[in-house]
Amino acid sequence: MIKGNFIDNLPKVYGIYTGGFLAFIIIMSIAEQMGMTAKTIGICFVAFTVAIYAIIGYLSRTAQADAYYVAGRQVPTVFNGMATAADWMSGASFVAMAGGIYFKGYGYMALLVGWTGGYVLVASLLAPYLRKFGCYTVPDFIGTRYGGNLSRFLAVVVLTVASFTYVTAQINATGTIASVALDIPFQYAVYVGLVSILLCSMLGGMRGVTWTQVAQYIVLIIAYLLPVFWISNKMGAGFFPHFMLADEVSRIAELEAQFGFVKNSAENLKEVPKGLAGITKAHSAVNATPWAFISLALAMMMGTASLPHVMMRYFTTPSVKAARKSVGWSLFFIFLLYSSAPMLATLSKLSLIDPTLPTGIIGKSISEVQAIDWYQNWNQANLMFVSDFNGNGTLELNEFFMGGKAVVLATPEIAGLPYVISGLVAAGGMAAAMSTADGLILAIANAISHDVYYKIIDPKAETAKRLVVARVLLVVIGFAGATIAAMEIQGILGSVIWAFDFAMSGLFFPLVLGVWWKRANREGAIAGMALGLISGAGYLIWVRNGGSGFLGITQLTFGIFGSAVSLVAMVVVSLMTSAPNAATQKMVDEVRVPSGKSILGKQH
């Protein structure tokens, strides 16, 4: 099925796949009616989808360098868009984003703007030019454009720091979902998640990851949109929620004014389990200063344009033209999910806090709430908590606490949807986390195997040997990530945001100026990468240890400082040293036109 004219048959193949998945959902809902337990349904959903990805991964096995590194450069625009969307939308986007919007409102939605606006930078500043370059990895571009092993090596360092920070969070997310769905302890579930991830990427490299990511996108988007539409209809909020929730949004504002945001004492808050939060911020009102909003959005946008696992997806398109269009399709597929997250947050919040709705719990007596089935389930899972702080026996807005994940995971159950939807959501979250983890692990392993091993250590290595090294690295990096994830050091979302800041600190200006400023030279790039990364990381450590920071740059936006240092260092050092030689200047000229041969050969 993968051989021959597989590319021509893509719409048919994935059409059948989507139909099959929908049929599977229907079969599961019939099984539920016939008495299949919730636990079995959860296991079926996760096991079935992971098995399909593993089959796709096996069928995509390859022994060729260009298939392993860039999927043979023949992925059509729309499918590459889907694969990028899956690559991009992580466990954080899927599970945590709606929760973030639910709790923090406007201030958090800077992430929505940042994580989409960055694609404009990708399309206009970088992707088409890097595609023309013909590189296998992002450090491949840095190493060839600026020349020298040191610049190539520094690019690998920045890539590894950023991607590794990101990947532990993803493996953590696969572990969380696997442990809930399969009912096994988290420490083991992390490795179950890891094995699933490696099944997709080990044999086929980028080719395997591409075709599993398309399959994962289809699962995750169905798993996200179906509940949103269903809940909206069931609540009578409107059959197309995106266009019809204005009344619900203003009703929440009305209720917020009625209840008020009562501040809890520190003593009372001690009772609340770790990780849970109450509603303390307005839902739709502007609750952040312009700079707080803009700086976070800006950091995420520049980080998007510097993250290698996204950039390398555009190396797989057949042409420069296709790379540009493909960025548009990627963002379209991302838009489908991102524009739904605020709607889910709205529906979830209203269904819980509106006393006139049957699901509303605010204003009910505490004992009544504690007797509700779904409350007991999610309380046991450590995602919900109520306590009668003022002792009046009634649940107030400030006495209700929830975990961020619960917005996506629990809302279907609260709204009274069948359990099959919860199983579907688990499969979607798994798909989102796996696809991102695959892209990231592959980006790191490819950079080390291609740029460090092949280009620096052993340039005469045979293709077969290179691919063995690449696969060994894939497993080693995966295990390292899983081991750190099993220690549960940071939360999912915090480390994701750090990854963007690291990437923009070290890579944004060396990449952009490599195309757009001919005068940029090796010394400048080295200074830009090294000083950018060091100053960004230094700022983070300083703020984490009680430093006050400056200009309102927080530990979530330290990349703004890092990249500013990187820009200044790169320009100053470049101008102080000699201009790049004629051959390099000619290379930049060639990168700027789409026609003609790529700079690096098909096999290199």
Place this chain on the structure above:
Amino acid sequence: MSKQEQHWEKSRGLLFMTLAIWFVFSIGIFLFGAEMNEVTGPFGYPLTYWFTCQGSLGAFVILIFWFANRQEKIDEEFGFSERGDD
């Protein structure tokens, strides 16, 4: 000026225009977030809120496709487009 220089000049012009539009939807409007939120936007949502959930996001999608088409036209004009279709 050589053909290549002219091509690059036009491409750079398109880049600046694209970045200017990008700036408006990602940064510009949020400078006035509080004031704009008083206004009722499309579908009855508060205006700034609507931009953060749908407006800016949709504008970026359209902007990228618009940019891609314009850049293709520039490439064709100077004979730099790739042979064959994708």
